Amino acid sequence: MTMSEMHLKDALDTLKTTGVRITPQRHAILEYLIQSMIHPTADDIYKALCGKFPNMSVATVYNNLRVFREVGLVKELTYGDAASRFDFVTGDHYHMICECCGKIVDFHYPGLNEVEQFASQVTGFEVNSHRLEVYGTCPECVAVGGKKVQ
Amino acid sequence: MTMSEMHLKDALDTLKTTGVRITPQRHAILEYLIQSMIHPTADDIYKALCGKFPNMSVATVYNNLRVFREVGLVKELTYGDAASRFDFVTGDHYHMICECCGKIVDFHYPGLNEVEQFASQVTGFEVNSHRLEVYGTCPECVAVGGKKVQ
DNA sequence: TTATTAATTTATAATCATTATAAATAGTGT
DNA sequence: ACACTATTTATAATGATTATAAATTAATAA
Incomplete structure (x- = not known):
């Protein structure tokens, strides 16, 4: 089990213990953030997952990023650019x-x-x-x- | 001459040497930033100067903050809140x-x-x-x- | 396996902060 | 005083994010 997979598993466990449901969209967004080295914007994530989830709404991405931020899995980076970027918390x-x-x-x-x-x-x-x-x-x-x- | 007045004078000199005109609006925004201890948003500044400059446009505030930032007189703080805050650079x-x-x-x-x-x-x-x-x-x-x- | 419930997604309108635009105004140099 | 160009003004436009209501679905209990 790679470090990535462990991070994802821990994150999903965290969500479960806080009563947040594990939807395929949440799973995919988390996975993307864990594997991503680019500190993506919400729009980056939305576009990256477009192929795999053609019906995913940009509001879903924003909503889930807010949930992850509130739970402490993700940090929102508000440097310089107009759009926020997001960083999975790995230490x-x-x-x-x-x-x-x-x-x-x-x-x-x-x-x-x-x-x-x-x-x-x-x-x-x-x-x-x-x-x-x-x-x-x-x-x-x-x-x-x-x-x-x- | 107080520290505030010296900061303002230096700032106006900096603007002059970069070919930026000293308009009453610029003067007032700079003065507000130098005296302000609250790291105001553009809207804070706009509202604070509303009494003295009833016709001032919010675009004027934004435009001048951009000029001051570019010249190095002011730093834009992009923490947490939705709106940027601004800080006069005093060291x-x-x-x-x-x-x-x-x-x-x-x-x-x-x-x-x-x-x-x-x-x-x-x-x-x-x-x-x-x-x-x-x-x-x-x-x-x-x-x-x-x-x-x- | 099925039914139920409440969480979540979806599509898109709304909101907010900031920038762009064109016409009017005004600071500065001569 | 005049000319020139920077700047202000009013407001439309833009982009990022949030709000909304209807539809969908994850998880749980039976």
Whole structure:
């Protein structure tokens, strides 16, 4: 059983224990997110599954992404682009974003817990989590002399 | 001359040197952003200036925010809410966001340059910048027993 | 296996935030 | 003061997302 298959199984178990039904559409969207390395938009997912589910409605994709986000299986990335992107949660990692082509690449880094603690101290907030993104230019765009999209 | 007035003067100088005209609307939007501690949306700004500029169009606000962002005077914050928020750039700082009421508070922390360097090494990107936000619950919402909006 | 129920999908209208457009206005340089 | 071009204005258009009502279906109990 591959890591992908384990992630999918765990995700389906999570859904079951929260009383969410496992429909073929949900299964397919989850599978796509787990296997996808591109942090897709809702429309990307809708188009990717179009062949396999010709009658799937874009509202189904949005509805299910909201369910997955609420259950904690998926994170919604709201960087730069007009449309949100979605990332299956596989363990803490950060994102590197190319400001030229928009590509998002995961990278691992030891957790920045000391920033959270410091921030809690100076602001008085009860801290829950943090997000960090690094922005730059991917090797492909550097090679082509790409410029930042503004 | 207060810090606010100096920021405004510098900003107007920056605009002049880039060939951008100083209109009363631009002046007012900049002033609002510099004095505002709330990281307002475009609509917040539009409504706040409505009294002083009854004929100002919401398109003017959006257009000018885009100009300020392009020139580097303002950063667009795309966290959580549907609408973007805007932050006058006064020096590097990070944001603490209340997941209950949406309030955003600035805090300073020594720059996380080592994350940028590490990320550049593992991904091969040419790194430009980073963003970090910490999420939690503000003291006011903690006091009221507030819960995360999802 | 079947019936039932409530969750979910579907198709599409509605909403919201932002941008595009064309005409009118105005900032700046000479 | 005038000319030129940037900008504002009013509002239509766009794209992403959500709301709605009818139809479909997943899961469970018998």
